[in-house]
Amino acid sequence: MTRAKEILRTPTMVTFGALLLIIAAFSIMAPGLFNTPGNFLQLAQNVAILTVVSVGTTFVIITAGVDLSIPSGIVLGEVFAVHALEMVGGLDTQPGEVHIGYVFAALGGAILAGLSIGAINGIVVAYMKVPPLLATLGTLGAGLGVALILQNGVNTSTYALDPIGHGSWIAGVPNLIPIALIIVVAGYVLLHMAVFGRHTFAIGSNPEAARRVGINVERHLLKVYLIGGVTAGFAGFLSVAYFSTTSIGGHSTDNLQAVTAVALGGTSLFGGVGSIIGTLIGVWIPAVLKNGFVINGVQPYWQDVAVGLVLIVAVWLDQLRRRSRNRG
Amino acid sequence: MTTARNLPVSWMRNVAWTRNLALVGVLIVLFVVGALIRPDLYSDADWVVNNTLVILQHSAAIGVVTVGMTFVIIGGGIDLSVGALIALAGVWSTTVATQSFGPGGMIFCALAVGIGAGLVNGILVAYGKLVPFIATLAMLVAARGLAAQISGKQTQISGDQFINGLARTRILGVPTLVVILIVVAGLGWVLLNRTTFGRRTVAIGGNAEAARLAGINIRRHTMLLYALSGLCCGIAAVMLTSLATSSQAAAAELYELDAIAAAIIGGTLLSGGRGTIVGSMIGVVVFSTITNLFAIANLPTEVQNMVKGGIIVVAVLVQQLQFRLKKRT
Numbered sequence: 001m002t003r004a005k006e007i008l009r010t011p012t013m014v015t016f017g018a019l020l021l022i023i024a025a026f027s028i029m030a031p032g033l034f035n036t037p038g039n040f041l042q043l044a045q046n047v048a049i050l051t052v053v054s055v056g057t058t059f060v061i062i063t064a065g066v067d068l069s070i071p072s073g074i075v076l077g078e079v080f081a082v083h084a085l086e087m088v089g090g091l092d093t094q095p096g097e098v099h100i101g102y103v104f105a106a107l108g109g110a111i112l113a114g115l116s117i118g119a120i121n122g123i124v125v126a127y128m129k130v131p132p133l134l135a136t137l138g139t140l141g142a143g144l145g146v147a148l149i150l151q152n153g154v155n156t157s158t159y160a161l162d163p164i165g166h167g168s169w170i171a172g173v174p175n176l177i178p179i180a181l182i183i184v185v186a187g188y189v190l191l192h193m194a195v196f197g198r199h200t201f202a203i204g205s206n207p208e209a210a211r212r213v214g215i216n217v218e219r220h221l222l223k224v225y226l227i228g229g230v231t232a233g234f235a236g237f238l239s240v241a242y243f244s245t246t247s248i249g250g251h252s253t254d255n256l257q258a259v260t261a262v263a264l265g266g267t268s269l270f271g272g273v274g275s276i277i278g279t280l281i282g283v284w285i286p287a288v289l290k291n292g293f294v295i296n297g298v299q300p301y302w303q304d305v306a307v308g309l310v311l312i313v314a315v316w317l318d319q320l321r322r323r324s325r326n327r328g
Numbered sequence: 329m330t331t332a333r334n335l336p337v338s339w340m341r342n343v344a345w346t347r348n349l350a351l352v353g354v355l356i357v358l359f360v361v362g363a364l365i366r367p368d369l370y371s372d373a374d375w376v377v378n379n380t381l382v383i384l385q386h387s388a389a390i391g392v393v394t395v396g397m398t399f400v401i402i403g404g405g406i407d408l409s410v411g412a413l414i415a416l417a418g419v420w421s422t423t424v425a426t427q428s429f430g431p432g433g434m435i436f437c438a439l440a441v442g443i444g445a446g447l448v449n450g451i452l453v454a455y456g457k458l459v460p461f462i463a464t465l466a467m468l469v470a471a472r473g474l475a476a477q478i479s480g481k482q483t484q485i486s487g488d489q490f491i492n493g494l495a496r497t498r499i500l501g502v503p504t505l506v507v508i509l510i511v512v513a514g515l516g517w518v519l520l521n522r523t524t525f526g527r528r529t530v531a532i533g534g535n536a537e538a539a540r541l542a543g544i545n546i547r548r549h550t551m552l553l554y555a556l557s558g559l560c561c562g563i564a565a566v567m568l569t570s571l572a573t574s575s576q577a578a579a580a581e582l583y584e585l586d587a588i589a590a591a592i593i594g595g596t597l598l599s600g601g602r603g604t605i606v607g608s609m610i611g612v613v614v615f616s617t618i619t620n621l622f623a624i625a626n627l628p629t630e631v632q633n634m635v636k637g638g639i640i641v642v643a644v645l646v647q648q649l650q651f652r653l654k655k656r657t
Contacts, residue, residue: 066461068585130644131598133406137585138644142637149631252582256408256465269459301481301577304473308466312452315462 012266012278015314019281019288026292034295041173047287048176049235049242050257051280055187056231057258058279059224062191062204064271065125065132067228070255072143073117077110077236078246079147082156084109093160102160110237111230117143118229122222140255147248157245165241176238183231188276190227200224205272260286260307264314285310344604347595351610358617365625379620381503385495387616388505389414389564389571390586391609395516396560397587398608402520403553404533404600405460409449409467410561411583416471417441417565418575422484431490438569439562445471446558450551464554468584475577483576486569494570505567512563517605529553533600589636590615593643614639 027035053070060067067073085091090102117139124135167175191197199220202210211217235254240246263269264285265278289310290303363370370376393410400407420426421438429437445467452463486492494504520526528549531539540546564583569575594611596603615636622632 124641128645129648130641133588134592134598134640134644137589138637138641140585140637141633141640145631145633145635145637148633149628153628256468259465260469263462263465269461299477301473301476304476305470306473308468308470308473311462311466311469312456312458315458316456319457 012275012281014317015264015266015278015281019285022285022288022292026296030295034292043287043291044177045174047283048180049238050254050261051180051283052183052235052238053231053254054258054261054279054283055183055276056228057262058187058267058274058276059191059200060228061262061267061269062200062271062274063221063224064204066259067121067136067225068133068255069117069121069136069139069143070232070258071251072140072147073114073229073232074236074239074251074254075147075248076113076117076143077233078240079150080109080113081106081237081240082158082246083150085158085160090160091158093158095159095162098163099160103164106161106240107237110233113236114230114233115226118226121229122225125225126218126221151246151248155246155248158240159244161241162244165244176242179238184276184280191276201272260311264311266318344595344607348607348610351594351607351614354614355617358621362621362624369624381506383613383616383620384506385503386619387612388509389567390583391509391612392512392560392564392567393583394587394590394608394612395512395605396557398591398596398603398605399520399529400553400557401591401596401598402533402600402603403529403550404536405453405550405553406464406588407449407554407557408461408464408584409471410557410587411580412468412471413442413445413558413561414565414568414580414583415577416445416475417562418569418579419475419479419484419577421565422486422569422575423478427488431488434488434491435566438565439559442558442562442565443555446555447551449558450554453554454547454550472577479577481577483574485574491566491570492573494567508567513605513609520605530601586615589640593639
């Protein structure tokens with residue numbers, strides 16, 4: 001068996017092939033509309049925020065955990081960001097004004113929110129041994145509640161983060177795209193090129209074995225949930241920057257979207273297997289389907305049905321492959 | 329968790345009863361808190377009875393879903409698609425075409441859609457060997473999309489007097505929806521505790537391999553569990569349609585989380601093999617009572633999310649503590 005064939009058989013390549021097929025199909029169906037650089041830039045900007053949280057979720061799922069509290073992490077990130085802006089007096093920044101200090105204040109607030117919710121998740125999961133599904137279900141409700149109380153149920157708008165959400169450092173490329181790329185690269189390095197990633201995989205495939213080779217499993221899990229929290233908080237920061245407002249009710253299904261993207265990307269829900277690149281592809285498949293359907297005049301709601309089907313097929317193929325490998 | 333299975337049955341029953349008593353204790357505490365906040369309302373006996381019925385009416389739809397969810401979780405699975413299935417069944421049964429068949433046609437349609445979608449879940453999990461989390465997550469996404477497709481994201485008004493009347497009539501002074509919940513929960517209790525189907529569910533959730541060696545057709549049984557959950561969703565869809573006199577694709581959002589939370593609070597083990605219908609039902613009522621309490625106290629409804637989240641975590645912590653203590657002895 002040549003190495004090329006082996007690479008073609010990896011789950012990531014299968015999903016990547018599926019994505020290419022979908023793109024090719026839409027390009028043939030709507031030439032000149034779908035396959036334009038403008039459309040792809042728009043797509044990349046649309047998926048940027050989901051990409052950021054999905055990177056964090058990849059780490060969590062590789063440890064055989066799950067983070068349902070992503071929506072509350074994002075919303076709290078938004079809320080802390082605007083509260084930080086209010087504290088430094090930057091909430092009423094006019095469109096067009098640029099104050100780097102305000103941007104950093106908001107970023108600090110968002111990261112703080114993410115760290116807090118990640119720390120609670122991590123402590124409850126790692127040290128109190130509560131199943132992740134339940135622990136993060138609890139912080140999902142609790143976090144959203146805190147956000148609503150802090151905001152009195154009303155959204156706050158601000159233009160202070162416009163330079164992040166609407167600027168363009170590289171000619172023609174919206175800022176959210178390079179920012180998401182940086183997070184993806186950082187996630188890739190941390191997961192696939194650092195000891196931290198090795199430990200994450202080790203804990204996911206066999207926590208007891210990981211413990212015996214001297215990994216502090218509890219502390220590592222806490223760190224993984226911190227990553228999940230911080231990426232959610234950062235996504236909240238980006239969301240405020242992009243939409244120029246908090247969106248308390250606007251993220252309720254982000255956790256399921258992130259899990260879908262991660263699962264599409266070949267990361268095993270049983271832990272121990274996964275990749276950042278796969279997640280990146282997994283984020284794109286639903287987005288491309290939706291975009292292509294709209295351009296081709298198909299009712300956009302069919303995209304959800306299609307995403308469900310793609311998810312089933314992707315995971316099913318992955319399981320088939322694993323079973324045949326275990327046999328052989 | 330392995331220890332629980334080796335312990336004598338009488339002990340397990342004990343734990344279930346202690347837990348249910350503790351939950352009833354929580355209900356009493358909530359009642360006392362309500363009485364302290366609004367003594368003017370709680371001193372009126374008629375109001376208290378009425379309010380209790382309101383709480384139960386609120387519990388009705390989610391309670392029915394939780395019965396199905398309890399079975400699925402005891403059987404070692406999970407069903408994330410319940411909210412979406414309710415929306416799909418609700419929307420499908422209130423299309424103009426379906427409404428022309430009258431209440432019987434609408435109810436049949438809701439139940440059939442629920443069972444059908446549940447069967448798909450079951451086949452994917454049992455025969456496709458997909459992880460329940462993923463299979464039902466995919467169903468969640470797909471069913472919501474299909475519901476939006478059917479309704480065109482419009483709210484569909486139900487013009488049927490019989491269906492709409494369910495939420496507005498009473499049988500012997502008890503709201504009809506509550507009667508439906510009691511019947512469903514009662515049937516669920518019998519099914520779980522007094523039939524081979526129930527025994528098998530517990531056996532599969534406790535130790536699937538042992539159950540298989542004992543000659544249980546695990547695949548078929550698992551499939552049926554998800555179909556049962558789908559059936560419960562169909563019933564809940566009719567109840568929600570009746571309450572709102574309409575259906576929409578966004579109905580019952582996040583019901584899956586409420587149902588899972590209620591079942592867990594009620595003592596159902598997330599890893600399967602243990603759980604009671606009575607516990608789940610008290611869990612549902614506890615959550616509805618909290619919601620009701622916040623409304624009465626004029627507190628922002630948002631705070632209840634925090635309280636609910638806190639309760640879930642505390643309940644699981646208590647569950648774990650019990651296990652650790654039992655392990656030591």
